[in-house]
Amino acid sequence: MASEGFAHTPRPPYYAVIFTSQRNADDGSAYGTTADRMVELAAQQPGYLGVESVRGADGLGITVSYWESEAAILAWRRHAEHTLARERGRTEWYEHYELRVARVERAYGGP
C-alpha cells in the first residue's frame, strides 16, 4: 500500500514535533520495547494526529509526530511514562538528538 508509513494529517494548520536522533551502540531490546510503547501510547493521547518514523543503518533516525495544538504536545511531554522514557533515552540510548516543534502551514502529497 502506497500510504503505509505516512501520517494521514488534516488540512493545516497543525503542529509537528521533529525528533532527529543518533542511537548509540547499545542494542538492548529495552530500547525497541520502549520505542514501540511510546508510539502506541502517543497514539492514545488527545490531539495526536499521526507519526512518521525512519531509522537508517547508521543509527540516525528521524521521527515526526503530528499534533492538533501546542497544548497537546505539552500534555504528551508531561505524561509520566513518556517522561521516564525520555530520561532513559538521554542517559542510555541516544548519542545526540535535536527536537524541534513547528507549526505546519502548508502540505501536499503525490504522485
Place this chain on the structure above:
Amino acid sequence: MASEGFAHTPRPPYYAVIFTSQRNADDGSAYGTTADRMVELAAQQPGYLGVESVRGADGLGITVSYWESEAAILAWRRHAEHTLARERGRTEWYEHYELRVARVERAYGGP
C-alpha cells in the same frame, strides 16, 4: 562525531520542509546521483540552513531541510534543476510522498 547528520540551525524562528517519501523498486543510480546533487545544490541557495535525511531499508525516507524564510523555500522550489528533479521523482522514483512546510517555533538538543 556526535553531531554528524544533524543540521546546525540557529535559534528559532525558521522554517522546515518535511519531505516523507516511499521509494519504488527502481534502484537506478540516476536517483542517487540526483538526490546527492539536490543536497549539494540546496546548500548553495540563499537562506539554506541545513538538512537532516534518513532512508530505511524498506525505502521509506524522511528529509527535513531548514530555511531562513518562506521566500527562501519558494525560491528553491522554483529553481530550474530542482523543478526537473522533482518531476522525475514524481514520475520515476517515488511511490508516494508528503511534503509539509512548517515554521519552527522551539528547538533544543541533548544530551
